[in-house]
Amino acid sequence: MNQASAPHFKQPLLKTPFHERARALSQVDSFIPWAGYTTVDVFTTMEQEYFAIRNAATLYDLTPMVKYRVAGRDAPAYLNRLVTRDIAKLKPDRVAYCVWCNDAGHLIDDGTIFRLGTSEYRICTAERQIDWLLDSAIGFDVEIGEVTEQIAALAVQGPTSCAVLKTLGLGGVENIKPFEIAYFALGSHQLTVSRTGFTGDLGYELWMQPDAAEPVWDALMEAGRSRGIRAIGSQALNVARIEAGFLLPNVDFVSAERTIRTGRDRSPLELGLGWLVDFKKGHFTGRRALLNESIDGPRRQLVGLDVAGNKPAHNALLYTDDSGKREIGSVTSAIWSPTCKRNIALAMVDAPHFRIGSTVWAEIYLNRELVWERRMSRAQVVERPFFTPERRRATPPAEF
């Protein structure tokens, strides 16, 4: 099963266990590399796939998410020293969104930690970082191993996702609360289901052995036929995640282990993730630096912007006023939100301009048939997420 053991130069990109199914459904042959795998960017059109997320049910192959198994006597102590949240509070069969920092209190990565039963944990994250995880293990009785290839993962997201899973035969799936984990059998296959996702909508993530991948995919497509199920690529997901206000590594922040220039790494306080930092739980890597930073507050912060007009403020520089003289930040992610009908963005803004309600000006460049136009658009700092429907948290969710 281990594809990586084949000579790597013959297969620079690995195929996920869902690849053959995805290949069959791909109409525009749009594949992109992701963490060493070839994955679908768009199956048909981005818009069609996006609207399936918000109005029906979708399948998204998230096998390339990097997964580490953490087990052993000191696993809870180890994780508590690794991440900024209090993992001691994470109950069995629950999931926590976490960030972890270097000594300077700068973000190495974010991800979810699954507590599978009493003594085993799984870290799901975007980037490989076994070196940091192993260095963090010095002095702890803990086993750490990468299990990315051993687990196939599929996100089932959208308003009808719960109904699809019920039709599939997962009895009681409607009772899973957000960030909760449950276990099901589907024929001869075991399924681990967590109510988690990257869309900010009602949704679940299914974790299984690679040999279950194709049967589960086929059964889901069959079960979801009458509820508009559709496979989606990364482009549609990206629109949904910006609406949900979620951060993307290397887009909204760069891991502190990868930055080269000074001042390019970001603390959780700067990323607006201060709520994830628990100073009272005892020591964790970066605590002393973050405590220092929290005294004066962060010098900049990642915020949501509501931008005037309908032109997404891609990569726009931000200014105090429309003269464009004083630069105070830049946009990291921007879209026209089809659901909110607003022109939204995530942006890093200097103090004190990141306060909710502040006005900033975005310098937007528009390419109109190869003629570039520059537009200064007023933007307002607003609360994130931009879109958070009630169904995201409702348990059991309403039938759609």
Next chain:
Amino acid sequence: MTGARSRFDCVVVGGGHNGLVCAATLARGGRSVLVLEAAGQVGGAASTREFTPGFRVSAGAHLVHMMPAELIRELQLESHGLEWAAQGMATTALAPGGAGLNMSPDGAAAALSAEDARAYSAYMARMRRFAAALAPILARVPPRLGTSDWVDRLALLRIGWQIRRLGRRDMRELLRIGGMNVYDLLEENFASSALKGALGLDAVLGANFGPRSPGTVLTLLYRMAAESAAGASGLSQPRGGLGALCNALAKAASAAGATVRTGAPVANILVEGDRAAGVVLESGESISADTVISSADPKSTFLRLLGPRYLDAGFVRRVAHIRMRGLAAKLHLALNRAPAFGGVSEASLRGRLLLAPSLQYIELAYNHAKYGEFSAAPVMEVTVPSTNDPTLAPPGQHVLSAIVQYAPYALKGGWQGGRQRFMDTALETLEGFAPGLRSSIVAAELSTPADIEQEFRGSGGHWHHGDLAFDQFLMVRPVPGAAQYRTPVDGLFLCGAGSHPGGGVMGIAGRNAAHQVLRAGLKSS
């Protein structure tokens, strides 16, 4: 210890010379101080013990040449019982089957060609100038890099100024040779193999280097700078061995009001609210303190006594990567008569004998260590301390103390079986320079790095608490974030050889650390 105090301003972990200097300085600064030594006597790797009935020897270090005279005066060690059995001891380079090369401390050496003699005195004068320029750097708290603190900037400027004021010619020469290996430097200067071997050995003694290793000129300059900072006494031998020096230090500390407890090994350092709060002994007894100062090596302090969970992962990674695997063994011989080294006069026998006939010989000895083997023909720094101090052996008999290299800590196959074989190798080597020595042996003991680790509780059996090398000097010793004696945990300080300026019986780390503690106290009050 019923009725004993269980609360102090400062607890010093380890009663070696640095711990005791630190304790004495803190007590003189008005703090209530408790020193906790694991062994039955103070001294650590600077102690004297009987290794066979009637014969006593300095168990670790066997010469004093780096402790500042000013520190000895400041702590009034001579009125606390410190006496010198010998000072200004000469060095003799041993030659197999031939006359040894006497090297007087002032840079003259008999039996050299006229050209070498001229080159030698010029070389010594130049190196001494460099050493004198670098000496003040050793005595101070190293600056932090990358801060905007004016104290740090001033300290950096001072280092630059020390070097600049050497003048253009000397500064250029210092910068030229600073990164070189000692092999090339000595080849540039001399013809005599014996001279080059002896000078080269000082660059690699106690280090994980051969003479051709990069940075060995710097380690040599470091040694000379420390000697320069110490003053004019040169190589010295306290009466009663190195333990007598530490006994005097303990008396000085006690006289200043400190309490010194032996047989009290510390199990761990207590942390409360992200601050050091005291220690727990292996006996289970706990003692509270505002400040804990550890003279244990940085790995023991951070990874064992404190524990990684109180530290950031990056810091722990740096500590775990400190290079500190000892390569020096210690040989102790009880002899029923004075050893007779070929071509070494009775006067020279009272000095230091270097067994390193050529640079090539040292390099070959080091080659083995690179691959986890001990040297087939080891190098040695030999002293016969009983020639200066008859109290160490029964009348007419002698003790020989030698540092023997290279004996890698992680010997292939382990030291359990390796110890006797290396001892035989060492004795055979010695026999070649002192025929008949073996027949005079009453008892023999070899402390390998594994034994040294056990006896002195120093990780890796490294008596400098970390290799002395360019990347482990100054503001990166032991690691950034703990190089100014403070540690990331408030109230916990380092004061041992793992901190600047490093190993050798100096006491500067202990004194600097005490000053940092006193300064920190001033700021918070």
